[in-house]
Amino acid sequence: MKPMRHLPKKLAVLPVVLLFSTIMASGTGPEGEISALVRQRTDAMNEYFCGQILYKEAAERIEQAETGRLLNEDLTAMRDFFQTDIEEITDYKIKAVDITDIDETLICAVVTIEWELYGTNGKEHMEEIYSVIAQKQENSYKLVQFF
Numbered sequence: 001m002k003p004m005r006h007l008p009k010k011l012a013v014l015p016v017v018l019l020f021s022t023i024m025a026s027g028t029g030p031e032g033e034i035s036a037l038v039r040q041r042t043d044a045m046n047e048y049f050c051g052q053i054l055y056k057e058a059a060e061r062i063e064q065a066e067t068g069r070l071l072n073e074d075l076t077a078m079r080d081f082f083q084t085d086i087e088e089i090t091d092y093k094i095k096a097v098d099i100t101d102i103d104e105t106l107i108c109a110v111v112t113i114e115w116e117l118y119g120t121n122g123k124e125h126m127e128e129i130y131s132v133i134a135q136k137q138e139n140s141y142k143l144v145q146f147f
Contacts, residue, residue, distance in 0.1 A: 030107045031097040037134055037143050038094060038111060040065040041074070046089045048078055055079070067135065067142040087119035095127070107134045107141060 040061060048058035055078060062074055093114045101108040111130045116123065133145035 030099050030102055030109070033141050034097050034099075034107060034109045034111060034132055034134060035094050037065045037141065038113070038130075038132065038146070041143060041146065042089065042092060045074065045078065049082070049086050050088050055082070065143055067137055068144045070144055070146055071142075085120050087117040087124070089115060090118050090123070091116040105136045108132070109134075 044053070044058045044061035044065070047053045048055065053061075058078060059075055062078075063071060066074060094111060095114050096110075096112040098110045098112075099107065100110055109132045111132050112127065113130065114125070114127045116125055118124075131145060131147055132143065134141040135144045
């Protein structure tokens with residue numbers, strides 16, 4: 001039987017390998033950037049409309065993910081549609097992020113999202129496709145289009 005003196009070294013390498021695998025699978029790159037921005041926008045708006053956070057916090061979170069006309073439209077919508085019968089997003093999954101164009105300042109993508117909503121008609125499931133553009137602002141990207 002071989003001595004097990006190398007086992008601790010092998011076990012020490014395992015967390016590093018797992019961490020690297022997790023980072024690679026987390027969607028880094030332009031697809032991951034777009035996914036993160038869409039999630040940040042969706043979560044902030046949904047939490048606000050569901051009454052889980054106040055306008056100020058929602059606006060701050062939206063401002064981290066958006067800029068320009070999209071930011072102004074979303075902030076206006078948050079004020080105009082507060083306490084109305086907007087469907088609650090109970091779950092969603094970003095099924096695909098297909099980069100259509102990319103350069104030093106822009107990422108253009110088509111994003112497919114599967115939604116689970118609860119509204120006046122009960123629970124609904126739907127899949128939608130969105131045209132998304134993120135523009136580089138200093139060292140990060142922000143959404144400028146989402147339709």
